Amino acid sequence: MTARPATLGQLRESGWASRPVKDEIRANAVTAISTGRPLFEHVLGFEHTVLPQLENALLAGHDVIFLGERGQAKTRMIRSLTGLLDEWMPILAGSEINDDPYAPVSRHGRDLVAAHGDDAPITWVHRDDRYGEKLATPDTSIADLIGEVDPIRVAEGRYLSDELTLHYGLVPRTNRGIFAINELPDLAERIQVGLLNVLEERDVQVRGYKIRLPLDIMLVASANPEDYTNRGRIITPLKDRFGSQIRTHYPLDVETEMAIVRQEVRPASVGGIEVRMPEHLSEVIATISQLARASSHINQRSGVSVRLSVTNSEAVAANALRRALRAGDRIAVPRIEDLDALAASSGGKIEIETLDEGRDGVVFENLVKAAVLTVFKERVAPDETRAVIAAFEDGAVAHTGEDVSSAELAGLVESVPALRPPVAQLVAGDESPAAVAAAVSFVLEGLHLSKRLNKDRAGARSTYRGRR
Numbered sequence: 039m040t041a042r043p044a045t046l047g048q049l050r051e052s053g054w055a056s057r058p059v060k061d062e063i064r065a066n067a068v069t070a071i072s073t074g075r076p077l078f079e080h081v082l083g084f085e086h087t088v089l090p091q092l093e094n095a096l097l098a099g100h101d102v103i104f105l106g107e108r109g110q111a112k113t114r115m116i117r118s119l120t121g122l123l124d125e126w127m128p129i130l131a132g133s134e135i136n137d138d139p140y141a142p143v144s145r146h147g148r149d150l151v152a153a154h155g156d157d158a159p160i161t162w163v164h165r166d167d168r169y170g171e172k173l174a175t176p177d178t179s180i181a182d183l184i185g186e187v188d189p190i191r192v193a194e195g196r197y198l199s200d201e202l203t204l205h206y207g208l209v210p211r212t213n214r215g216i217f218a219i220n221e222l223p224d225l226a227e228r229i230q231v232g233l234l235n236v237l238e239e240r241d242v243q244v245r246g247y248k249i250r251l252p253l254d255i256m257l258v259a260s261a262n263p264e265d266y267t268n269r270g271r272i273i274t275p276l277k278d279r280f281g282s283q284i285r286t287h288y289p290l291d292v293e294t295e296m297a298i299v300r301q302e303v304r305p306a307s308v309g310g311i312e313v314r315m316p317e318h319l320s321e322v323i324a325t326i327s328q329l330a331r332a333s334s335h336i337n338q339r340s341g342v343s344v345r346l347s348v349t350n351s352e353a354v355a356a357n358a359l360r361r362a363l364r365a366g367d368r369i370a371v372p373r374i375e376d377l378d379a380l381a382a383s384s385g386g387k388i389e390i391e392t393l394d395e396g397r398d399g400v401v402f403e404n405l406v407k408a409a410v411l412t413v414f415k416e417r418v419a420p421d422e423t424r425a426v427i428a429a430f431e432d433g434a435v436a437h438t439g440e441d442v443s444s445a446e447l448a449g450l451v452e453s454v455p456a457l458r459p460p461v462a463q464l465v466a467g468d469e470s471p472a473a474v475a476a477a478v479s480f481v482l483e484g485l486h487l488s489k490r491l492n493k494d495r496a497g498a499r500s501t502y503r504g505r506r
Contacts, residue, residue, distance in 0.1 A: 174224040186204070230276050336401075365444070371476040
């Protein structure tokens with residue numbers, strides 16, 4: 039930073055050229071697209087749907103509104119747009135609204151250039167500081183967004199009509215940057231009018247005084263489609279200002295959901311205990327969310343966020359970790375029994391709609407069973423289980439549960455050799471007792487849900503027997 043121009047004159051000599059923020063974003067987007075660099079590193083599942091539309095909007099220089107239910111990466115994409123700004127930007131020193139050294143818009147900036155000319159001091163702002171965000175709430179005021187008269191400055195002897203008495207709000211302070219409003223329909227209509235005025239007409243009235251604010255801002259907003267049409271509304275002139283309206287969506291397949299979970303889930307390995315999430319159980323957790331989004335028993339208007347899959351994965355891993363801590367194991371691998379922990383982690387993520395009171399638990403339990411059965415049918419071929427079924431019909435019995443150790447459960451592979459082929463396919467080379475126990479538990483539950491084995495449950499323990 040010490041090598042950068044420190045005065046207006048040095049800035050001119052350096053050859054730096056000012057450009058509107060949308061031109062700046064467009065140029066950096068062109069570079070990223072032409073070199074094949076992804077615009078957003080950690081947004082998955084939108085490669086062929088949302089991102090092409092967003093790229094078009096950036097290349098066209100549009101303001102953008104994202105429509106989508108909760109948990110569809112709207113805010114993440116908005117915040118990631120700062121990566122398309124230049125890393126450093128010069129402003130006049132002391133400017134509250136990032137005044138362009140070549141064309142200041144605030145009274146402070148104009149006075150500074152008038153007084154010092156080419157010796158006017160310059161400071162540099164990082165792109166992360168050129169982003170402003172506001173969650174729209176009914177109590178949001180013009181003062182929050184645009185500004186308000188500062189009584190302390192008035193007490194210092196300035197007149198109310200003096201622009202220097204104004205304490206700038208979030209929008210002016212994001213001048214030459216990106217300003218985002220989340221849940222835009224929740225913003226009161228009169229506040230939307232004020233926002234439109236400063237963005238479109240380039241002026242604002244505070245306490246009856248009209249102040250010119252030719253701001254340079256890219257406006258980005260998010261909204262839930264249900265709120266967009268029912269609970270709140272965006273005034274027509276403001277809606278018209280958004281050049282692009284982009285619809286987001288949840289992951290379209292289980293594989294994408296699993297990839298997002300792997301990216302987002304927090305490591306559960308602690309205290310020297312390694313937690314290994316088996317692939318088949320990760321698929322079960324992702325499938326639960328996919329089935330919930332298609333279920334008539336789930337309120338689809340509120341959506342089923344990807345956070346459901348993330349928190350469920352963390353809860354299952356935590357339950358396995360707790361079991362390993364009590365047993366003194368060094369490796370913890372979640373098993374089918376750990377899915378009981380999902381009741382707590384799913385409660386606030388989905389809204390179940392049933393005509394009968396008290397059936398919420400039944401609806402969710404059926405979702406979990408359906409997910410387990412779906413994954414079992416995909417991962418375990420019927421040919422590999424015929425011998426297992428025959429062994430249980432000949433009298434084999436298996437016990438699973440919280441109090442059954444991994445070694446005891448893994449030992450079933452020795453007492454029931456028919457379990458070895460399907461288990462070997464599921465463990466994918468991990469021969470630890472915990473991994474083998476998780477695979478055995480999955481095969482037994484899958485056969486029960488396929489109506490090939492009987493299951494008796496007493497407390498935390500389950501017993502599997504043949505159906506004869």
